[in-house]
């Protein structure tokens with residue numbers, strides 16, 4: 001064929017849309033639109049089977065946009081579809097995942113079979129929790145049963161955690177178990193006797209008192225993230241959640257070393273506070289408008305600050321002393337309220353209220369409390 005012949009030949013082909021072609025992948029004849037790949041045109045049926053894989057990046061547009069690799073993929077897909085169809089041909093009597101009874105009507109279909117209602121509700125839970133991002137009809141029995149097994153295992157671990165009733169360090173009660181009677185539970189919750197504990201990384205529950213001993217090394221942090229639309233989301237991060245029981249036991253030793261260092265540094269004092277911010281305290285401004293009070297917000301680095309303690313400030317050779325009127329324990333610099341307490345221990349954040357002017361105190365100062 002000469003140059004002009006081929007040129008005109010091609011032109012003619014373009015004009016005539018209804019030309020019959022043979023698909024190099026499936027061998028079937030087709031008319032109309034096909035899909036242009038690098039070395040030919042394939043039929044839309046074949047393209048339909050692999051186009052998702054290209055879109056999802058499973059197949060590489062640069063390397064695999066040729067007839068041979070597409071043919072292999074189409075054959076694999078057809079095999080898979082046939083197997084799924086075959087597997088689905090018979091509805092089983094029992095659920096292939098849990099062995100439970102299949103409902104008579106309305107069984108749920110997955111990619112290669114059927115599952116019972118209970119397993120379907122487990123699928124929904126997985127989807128809610130973001131553990132799975134596939135539609136139910138694209139999930140295989142194997143995938144789903146592996147995921148369900150994983151979640152069941154986690155659930156069992158959580159149940160076990162609930163059963164732990166003593167702090168592994170001191171033996172204090174950390175049980176979440178019911179008292180056995182509704183009235184008993186109500187009484188317990190009213191009296192705030194429900195044990196407070198911190199959950200470690202390995203699901204061990206440490207009583208609040210033991211946790212408090214290592215706060216110097218493992219504080220509770222407060223952070224804010226921007227949620228969009230002028231909204232902020234505040235979250236408390238307990239750094240103890242990231243360590244295991246053996247690491248916690250080590251921290252109990254390490255914290256003594258740290259405390260000794262601080263003792264050497266600051267000598268005999270009740271506490272040391274690192275100042276985060278200073279400002280007016282408006283808590284009693286309505287009942288006593290003439291009295292000005294100030295707040296020092298900061299972290300107790302060492303010791304225990306209590307009501308009635310004195311704060312010593314030495315700035316540029318000028319000494320002043322102020323008395324702690326009130327104390328609040330908070331979990332970060334940004335938090336306003338917190339709980340009114342008599343004392344705040346090391347590693348915790350506090351709002352210290354004094355009646356004296358605090359203009360001699362700057363953020364970043366380290367103050368001695370006696």
Ligand SMILES: [Zn+2]
Nearest residue numbers: 023026043046
């Ligand atoms: Zn084809």
Ligand SMILES: [Zn+2]
Nearest residue numbers: 095098116119
């Ligand atoms: Zn099931």
Ligand SMILES: [Zn+2]
Nearest residue numbers: 167170207210
């Ligand atoms: Zn304990």
